Amino acid sequence: DVKVTQSSRYLVKRTGEKVFLECVQDMDHENMFWYRQDPGLGLRLIYFSYDVKMKEKGDIPEGYSVSREKKERFSLILESASTNQTSMYLCASWGLAEGMEQYFGPGTRLTVT
């Protein structure tokens, strides 16, 4: 089974802090994604990466950056956390050999106070 793990289930950070969210997948997938999930807004794509060291902006990249130094790991970085970044963050991965399914991690609920 594909497994996508996220470093934390719950995080509480203060405004202005630098925040790292880590995601690891164990299926050698080329593509990895970061979404945020908010009530009434569904899932919105922040960034995605289709290869090591490659990244593309999604629909809402402002205030975020990403890093992909190794194929299995994709990090989301909040350079200076703000209260409007309080949300559920979901990581996903997808590989060409897996058909069209994206595999999601369990999510990290981030609260910025």
Added chain:
Amino acid sequence: GENVEQHPSTLSVQEGDSAVIKCTYSDSASNYFPWYKQELGKGPQLIIDIRSNVGEKKDQRIAVTLNKTAKHFSLHITETQPEDSAVYFCAASTWAGANNLFFGTGTRLTVIP
């Protein structure tokens, strides 16, 4: 870009009844339409998908229909059971190498025993 609308936002049904969730999309180039189920505390998981060359697909109690002309697709769950209670997301995608999914806003389905 693609815009996916999903209705209703909440749906309650009696156990054994059917549930229908509807989505519309805006980009006529979209050719892949998955449905994801998110249970409490978990990430979304693919339950069924359909491609634009097919009008209907069924898998046991769940089915998806697609009307390309009207740009809408629907999820049908028959003989609902309490374990069907979850949030369901529709999505649309064009095949662009990285499988970028545009998600609907979600439907919270509650099956009342």
